[in-house]
Structures are given as C-alpha cells and as structure tokens.
Amino acid sequence: MFRKILIANRGEIALRVIKTCREMGIKTAAVYSDADIKALHVLEADEAFYLGKSDPGDSYLNIDRIIEAVKKSGAEALHPGYGFLAENSLFAKRCGEEGIVFIGPPSSVISSLGDKVKAREIMQKNGIPVVPGFFEKDIDFDRISREAEKIGYPLVIKAVAGGGGRGMRIVNSSDRLKDALKEASGEARSAFGHGGVFIEKFIISPRHIEFQILADSQGNVIHLMERECSIQRRFQKIIEETPSTAVTPLMREEMGRSAVAAARASGYVNAGTVEFILDGEGNYYFLEVNTRLQVEHPVTEMTTGLDIVKHQIEIASGNRLTLSQDDIKCRGHAIECRIYAEDPENNFAPCPGNITFLKEPSGPGVRLDTGIYSGFSIPYEYDPILSKLITYAERREHNIKRMIRALQDYVVLGVKTTIPFLIDLLKSQQFYRGETFTDFIEAGFHGWEPPYPHIDKALTAYIADEMSAKNRSSGKEFYKEKDISPWSTLGNWKI
Amino acid sequence: MFRKILIANRGEIALRVIKTCREMGIKTAAVYSDADIKALHVLEADEAFYLGKSDPGDSYLNIDRIIEAVKKSGAEALHPGYGFLAENSLFAKRCGEEGIVFIGPPSSVISSLGDKVKAREIMQKNGIPVVPGFFEKDIDFDRISREAEKIGYPLVIKAVAGGGGRGMRIVNSSDRLKDALKEASGEARSAFGHGGVFIEKFIISPRHIEFQILADSQGNVIHLMERECSIQRRFQKIIEETPSTAVTPLMREEMGRSAVAAARASGYVNAGTVEFILDGEGNYYFLEVNTRLQVEHPVTEMTTGLDIVKHQIEIASGNRLTLSQDDIKCRGHAIECRIYAEDPENNFAPCPGNITFLKEPSGPGVRLDTGIYSGFSIPYEYDPILSKLITYAERREHNIKRMIRALQDYVVLGVKTTIPFLIDLLKSQQFYRGETFTDFIEAGFHGWEPPYPHIDKALTAYIADEMSAKNRSSGKEFYKEKDISPWSTLGNWKI
C-alpha cells in the first residue's frame, strides 16, 4: 500500500479523500494556491505544497507544478478528485511517465472515453444501447433524411463542434427537417467556425440514470447500482438519489449488465460512472462514461455500505477487488444535496465571500462532506460547491423529510447558498412523487423566489437583536467595510 | 399517528428523539429546568415547558410536573428517553391513567423486569440461561455448601440488599467458603442493615453482550443482533460496538433466539434490550432486560439501516411491526464512543463548565448525536454525557481507525472530556485484537495518563498564540473570572 498520496484538488473532495487516507494509515499531501492558504484541505492534510497564484492555470490546472509538488512530497500516488485535471488524459499519462500512480483509469481509457464519437462507437460495437442517431461529416440531405425516417420523430439536430445549445434544433416532423438542418448548420458555422451537424432521437422528459462501477486491474468488474441525477440547473446536477424511483429491479439488472459491459469494452480500471438517459418507456441509452470519482458517490456509499475512495486506492495499488457482484446489496434510500455558494433567486449567480457563521446538521442518517469553516473566505476563482449534505433512511418518503430537516438545521451566514431552494424543491409534490426529469427545475422552478412564511417572526428577531445588542460580544457585531456582502449590494447584470 | 410527543428528557437523547419526530411530521414538546433554559433540546423543540429548579427532583424526576406539562402541551404521547423516569413503572402507570401513551413497555413489564429476582425466575422458567446461583433468605451453611459444589468454583458471594462491591467476596475453593460467607454477611449487615447474601458462579473475564429487540402489541418479536458493551468505567459503558468479535454466527442465532424468548416470556412491547454475560467458553447467561431505548442504540441503527426511535413510535401508536426477522441483515461494523465531561486522568471526575469552542467531526461513516453547542454551560446537576460519536465502516479494522480519526477531529474546549482517553484506548493492541472484557479499563488503563507526544509543537503553538494575539478578535481571548475552569484549579479530594 502507498505510504503517501498527494491530492491534486481542493475543497470538499480533497477533504473526503484525506479522511479515507488517514483511516488507511496513508499520509496525505495537499496542494494550494494563494486563495487557499487557509483552506480546510490545507489545514487537514499532513503536508501542503504551494502551487502558485489563485488562477487555476497557475495552480490546480498547472501540470508541471503539480508534478513538482508530488516529487517534493515523495508521494507514490496522486488522487485527482473531480474537476480540474481529473479527466485530463495527458495529465494521467504524465503521471505514469514520472513514475507516479494516477488513482484513476489508464490514460488511454480516459482519452478514448473522452471522445464522444469514439465512446459511442465502442458502446455500439459491444451491444450497449446508444441514442439512435446519425453522424455525417458533410451534409447530404438525402442520406440524413433516410436516416431520420429510421430514427423517427421528434429528433434533435446538434452541432458536432458545439455545446451550449447553439446549432441545435428540435424537429417534430419530416417537412421541417431540411430548413432546420440549414438553420442549425449555419448557426453552428457562425458559432464554432464549423458547420457539421448530426441528428439524434429526441428523448422526451428524460431522466439521468448512472451506474457506479468498480474495476480492478485483473479484469474484475462490478457495479454498485444506480444513482438518479435528473435534478440539474445549468446542466449541473444539484440533487442525486438512489435508488431511482424509475428503475425497476429488472431494469436495474439489465442496465447494470450494460454498465459492466461498457466498462469491460473500454478496458476500464478503477472507479467510474456509466451514464444513461432513460426515457418514459423504460428505454435507456448510453450517454458517457465519467472516468473519475463522481461528486455524488456518497449516496452509493450510504446504500451499499462501501467506501468507494478506499476501493479506488486499493485498486490503484494493484489489489484485487475484494467484492463480487453478489456481495453488493443495496439498502434503504440516500439523497445528496449539493450546497453551492449561489443565489437561487438570481438565476444561481455565484456568491463568493466570507463565511461569518456556520452551524452544521448532524444526527441519525446524516452525513456532511464539507470544505468550509466559519471564518473561511470562499474564493471566486473556483467552483461554487461548498459542501454536500447526504441523508439516509429506510424509505424514500422518510428520507425526503430527513433531508429537509437536515437542510433546515444547516445555517450558513455570510454568503447566499442553495439551501432555501433545495428545501422548497424537496417539499414539492413533483419530487415526492418521483417525477424527476432533467427539465425539473426549468419546468417547475423557473424564476423561483423563496416563500416568506415567517415575516412576523423575522421582524421580531430583528427587533430582539436590537434590544439585546449589548449581550453580543464586542468586535463581531459591527459591519466591517472589507466584508462587503453581495446580500446588500446591487448591480445591473445578467448571466 | 401522534400529532405531538412530549420528550421527558434532556441532552443528546432528547435531541435524537426530536429529530425523528420532526421527520415523521410529529410536533415535539420539550421540558426543562432552570439549568437548561438555553439547552439545545429546548432550542430545537417546537415547544418547551418549564418544570422547575435544576435539582432533578424538582424537574426531570418530578412526575406531577411532567404530567402537567404533557397536559398543557396537548401531546398524546410521551417519550422518556433513557435515565430519569425511563424505567419507572409508576410513571408509566401514571401516564396510562392520565390517557397519555408511554412510548415504552407496559408498566407491569417494567415492574417485573425491574425486580432482579423476579426477572431471573421468568427467564429460568422459559429456558433462558441464567448465571448458576443460589438464593437463600437466611444463611444455612450446609445447604449453601451443597449448592456451591453443584455450581462449582470460583464463585462469588453477593449481598441481596447490596451494591457497590460491599458484602461481596470471590471464593476460589470450598475451604474458604464458610469464612467468606461470614465476612460477607457481616459486611452486608453493617452496610445495608441486612445480612442476606447469595452465591453465584464467578464468570472470569466476562464480556457484556446485549441484544436489541423490537416487539409490537400484536405479539411479533424480532431482534436486531447484538452489541458488545464490555468497555466500562464505574459500571458505566463507554465504548460499544457491533458485531462483537466474540460472537460467532451460531452463537448469534442462539443468543438471538434467547433474547426473543426473553421478550416473549415477559410480555414485552416496544424496543428493549436483553443483556447477557458471555464467558470465555462461549456460554452466555441472562443478566437483565433494559426496558427502554439504550444509549448505544445508534450502533445497531448503523449496521441494520433502521431507525429504532421511528419503530418505537410506530409500535406505541399501535402499528404492526413492518419487519420480520428475515428482513434484518447486518452489514459492516459500527462503534460508539460516549463523550463525557469527565477528567480521565483523574479517575473520571466530572467536569461541568462552559463550552468555549467546539469543532465537530463529519464525513463518510461518521454520525454525531449531540446535546451541546459552543457557549452552552454544562450543568453539574445531570449526567456528564455530552454526545455520542458513532462510526461505521465495512470492516472493524478500518472502523477503529475511522473512529480515531473522528475523535481527533472532535475538539471541545472549556471542559475536560474523555476524548484523549478514548483515542488511546482505541489505539491499544488489546482493543484491536478484540480482547474486550468488562475489566478492560481496570486491567489495562488503571491510573491512565495521556501520552504527550507533541510537547514541542504545543510549546510552539503557545508562543505562536502570543505572537499573533493582536489578530484575535477582542473580548474573547481574555480570561473571564466567572468562567473559572477546573483545568487550572486544584483540590484535595477523592472519588
């Protein structure tokens, strides 16, 4: 087993990895930028190495500096977390060249699965369902039209180069196809300098269902059941749960088999996630493989009783998987809520700033993976995730209420967070009934504003605070100019 | 289901019950004494009712005042927690008379199981093994001598009236029996005014193994496997774990059957615990039934995935158990450490006082059931338990390290706690090897003193604190006369 691991990440995920390392008797080395001198992952690691300026390019995305830190630390292995360089095949390759064990799949696997067209080909070849579609370098309307009939309407035109919705059109019938193709191609050309488009079946009200897999270097592959991650804002997941209300035992078995097949087909090693789109009729289609530890891995840990990071490290050190598929028995229900420093009233605008007060939830069925503490200043250079709150209960209905209770017990002052939004969402009938589709927020919570059920109490608290001001300890209650808070400032802006 | 429950307790257990009630949509009413005006259970309940002065007799042990609070609150049911009136059959009876559902077994069951001799008779009659022994009102040496031969040596003489080791003698062979009986009886007479003694087989290096049971009012009884609670100081448990390293699957089955039989024999309803003594040969003997929620119930919740308080409330409301014995599958390993406000260097002397700083552990596999917050003043009128830290992991070896990690991450300033002692104990080879007997602390940790491996770092921290004093916020760093801390005071005393 490794004696020391360097964690090439920050925030809650760095802390998450540090904890398991400490429990395995492995020393940890953190890395940090100027903005993170007092970050929790720096405080909690055995050692910490300075990378550079706060800009990610000078620090957490800077391969040379990270490699240098590994050398200095004497770590034998590197855990990339998620984000930053976690899915950078060149980085994984460089680690290998430098004699550092990269805790993740081989560089070649990251590379081929990172290429959407190549990944789709691998899956198709191995009998894993993909969204019916047709790829074409140049637009040959007749061929596309023939394929469109095979796929069936509605379908969606997407730009090969694209992203962010540009060069995209939904087509409901064949008579609109030609015009739509032209429009999309033109838009793609002006947006990306390349007019290539392709067509795909348009999945109505899809769910995002993914399977956690573990694969060792001896070729053993198992899956740890599904997670449903349909609740998203800006294509970013915000609530995840397992089991999914939409997956029957039969579907679970079939999709699990596909996930394992996908892992085998791509030569996968270590922990990974096979993502599927699920339609209303129970058909599922391969979406992509995430070649890293997933933000939402804790829900799987809660229902399987496993520590995925521990298995990652064991696999990376060359150990055989100690589990077989039959050992994996899920139990109960788990939800994860991501706590972002964002203003949900304002289209989820980021809210960096200073945490002035923090009260964390605890108790039965509650897990908190956090990267912050009271007094910490959330930098604006990085992802707005502050922490993840995970709850477990015997049944989903109880667990939803447990999560609401835990969110209400979670108080973060100084920056705006997604907490009030999450509470409202979890209280909704749609969520309770499991009607969770990827357009959930757009369809049901667009332009959300918090309910204000306790205005009378808030006013009373305001006045009671004035009346008991002398009981506050000095030095803390006064407004500090430097801690200017976005809560009280205004601007003219749009995202 | 009940609309409102009054919790006739304080501290972490009151909070524990409040949480599940909130999750079940049940309103909660707390009760409090003068010392607890700002206690966490008061702050977190929907309502709170004042009982009286801090002395338990005027508050948490005062049946009339508690009944009055229930009436005022309109609660339909009462949860007694543990301690205080939880095992008071008269209180349970009174609740019944007043039309209040007592969340626990019927008064008559509490009463008969609370009588050690009666409980022993019930168990013996139902084929549940009890410690071989012989009860006799008056001392008839010849009869005792004959029984002693049957039981076998070594045996122990105990006072019928007694407790605390007085009137107790261990006898290794028959030639010492007569003198020992005389000594014990004399000692018992002078101590308790009654010279009655009895003899019992002396169990060498016993373990304390208990089984959690759930029984509904329709006669369904199941057990939730064992907990080992051998690590005790002053006959008080301090660390509990499940599964026990000493219980084989076969033993588990047999002891579980005995526990269920014990519950059936006594007409048990609701959650309870059947306690056994286990000797080195795998023989187990009935000790007693605890007719309430146990302090250490969370370890069972971690490995079974169940919420025992929820089942208590459902059973009390007349619901049928939704679980059968086959549904109970334990997984992984759980440990609980009780965090007491006690000085482990000083024979566990209680340390009430003001919590000046608190940092709580979190992350994978960590659960904290707590009753304190920073700024709360721990009263000296009540039990010194502050919180319970529970960890879960796939395997015991990992879990011990996880618990050590979590304890090291748990910082309580202002009062002394058992944390450094627990860390040392968990690091010991004896604990690692599962050599956990009821004399564990007495045998291996008598006169314990903390190791001081970091004197150089502590000195550096002291000086760094002086050097950066100006960066501390004003008003907090100065010693306050009223917060006089036992850490710096001395006395001439013994427990």
Add this chain to the structure above:
Amino acid sequence: MEYKLKINGDIYTVESNKIDDKHLKISFNGIEHEARFERIDDNRIYLNIMGRGINAYIVRNRDSKSVVIDGVAYLIEDAEKTDKKRPKERISRDVPQTVTPPMPAVIVRIMVKEGDRVKKDQGVVVVSAMKLETTLTAPFNGTVIRVNAGEGDKVMPGQILVDIEKDNEGGANNE
C-alpha cells in the same frame, strides 16, 4: 419604539416595546404579539412566540440584517436609514443605475472604451466568478465617460467599473 423595516420591497411599520430583558411586544399590520427572547450567541436568537419556539440566525450588514428562519433568509432593511443615506439609490433594486459586479469577481473582457455610445442593456463588461461568466450591462442609453478597471482586475461589488453619462432625451431613456 417604531421601526420602519423593509422586506422584499414591502415596508412594515412595526411598533415595539421592551417589556423586560427577555420579553418584548410588537405590533404591525394589525398583528400584535408578545415574544420571549434569549440571545444564544452573536448570531443566534431564540424566540418563543405564543408557546412556539423559533431559532433566528442573524448576520448584520451596514443598514440591514439577514435573518434566517427554517433555512430561508429574510433581508431586512432599516427603511429610515437607507432612505436617508442613499436618497438617489432608493429604487436601485428595481432600476440599477451603475455598472458594478454583483459579487467579487475578475474582469474577463471590457467591451467599451471612453467616448463610446451605449444603449440600455448593451453589454459593457464581462466578469467571471466561480467558473461562471456574467455580462454587466449599461443601465440606460448614454456615453461612456470613463473606464475604471482593466482586464484581469479583481473587482468588488459597489465598485463602479464604467461611468456612463446618461442621455438627456426622455424618450430613448424609457425604452
């Protein structure tokens, strides 16, 4: 004592009386109630209103406080103070008058230069915070008279990044 407090645009005139160290009475909009209060720490007050316990977590800003109850934050402004201090900014929530970032951010692009004519809602500066780019727009038709920051600068809320002189013609301004 009378307070004029503003929540979410609505102004509440609240009459309050301190009964003793632990009790107060407030009335507004015909609602009247007594409350017991306990200060728990700098940021937490426990209220008991008609037997019901409430935990309020409070953070104090210059002329406002954020009060969090059951996970929801109520931004409460002292209407008298804010009215006196910033008479011209009174309606700023609805009609912003300056180009300033809504959060600490770094400037990615400046899309105007001094002397440029800009239209209302035209993008003038792009800032980035937490991986998200935000375009700050002109609050009205006008002329850029000064650019106060450069690309790569770290900027704070309240900092005016671009000074724009408003056009005089009434018509164009109303669109």
Add this chain to the structure above:
Amino acid sequence: MEYKLKINGDIYTVESNKIDDKHLKISFNGIEHEARFERIDDNRIYLNIMGRGINAYIVRNRDSKSVVIDGVAYLIEDAEKTDKKRPKERISRDVPQTVTPPMPAVIVRIMVKEGDRVKKDQGVVVVSAMKLETTLTAPFNGTVIRVNAGEGDKVMPGQILVDIEKDNEGGANNE
C-alpha cells in the same frame, strides 16, 4: 524572547524569535526549529513545522493555556507568572493545602464542625456533581477553625469550604 513554560510538572526554558508575521524560531532542550504559523480563528492556530502541518486548538486561562493537538490537551503554565503570583501554591499540585471542590458542585454533607480535630485524608465534605459524589479530605492533621459553606450550597473550584489550622508537630504531618 525567553519563556519559562511548565507542562505536567516539567519546566521548559524556551528561547523564541519572531522572524516575521508568519514565521518564528524556537529552541529548547537542544531542539531548535522554525515554524510557519497561521491564525485561523481565536482558538485555532495552524503550524507548519518542517513541512508537517499541525492544528493547535487553544483555550486561555488566567496564567495558562490549554493547547489541544490530535485530541490531547497540554496544559501549559507560564512558570514565571505562576511563581510570582502564588509562591506558596507552587507545589500545590502534588500537596494540596486547601479544601476546595475540583469542579462546580453542590454540597451533599459536611462531616465536621468548628473545633473538630481532623487527621490527614479524613473526609470533611461530600460534594456532588453530575450524579457522582466526591469526598473532599483534610490535607493535613489539624483543627477545623471555620466551615464556610452549608449543605445544599453550590460551590466553585477555588472556594475554600473548610479552614483547617495545621498542627505544629512535624512528625504527624509527614505521615
């Protein structure tokens, strides 16, 4: 600057130099090292000594600090201050000279009255805290000259509950 610090009865003479706002150098017992330090909050300092990070949690008492590292509390006394202030109490940890409770407690029983002769280690007062009774004993042979508290009283550490005049004979005192 030189500090005389006492941990667990041992006195350490520590020579320290502040290099800058974040670095210091200390030497004692032939050990010498440099450390980087960051104040995290009132009660927490992060140290980095030879690349190794350490979190120290600190609570300040009158003439001492408790420093918690890895769950273990180090009570560090400023030996110079304590020596000056309480010259007669210097050896108090080993040979207590007063009858005072070790923790806030309530008096359950007083077992002596004024004028009583008491022997060393004889129980004089029983106090109760957190469900546990503790017997406070006479520190030496002597005579009770005053009882300063009554049954049921709440008492604090440092409060002298019983004044005992010590016998003069050397012999009996040594037992």
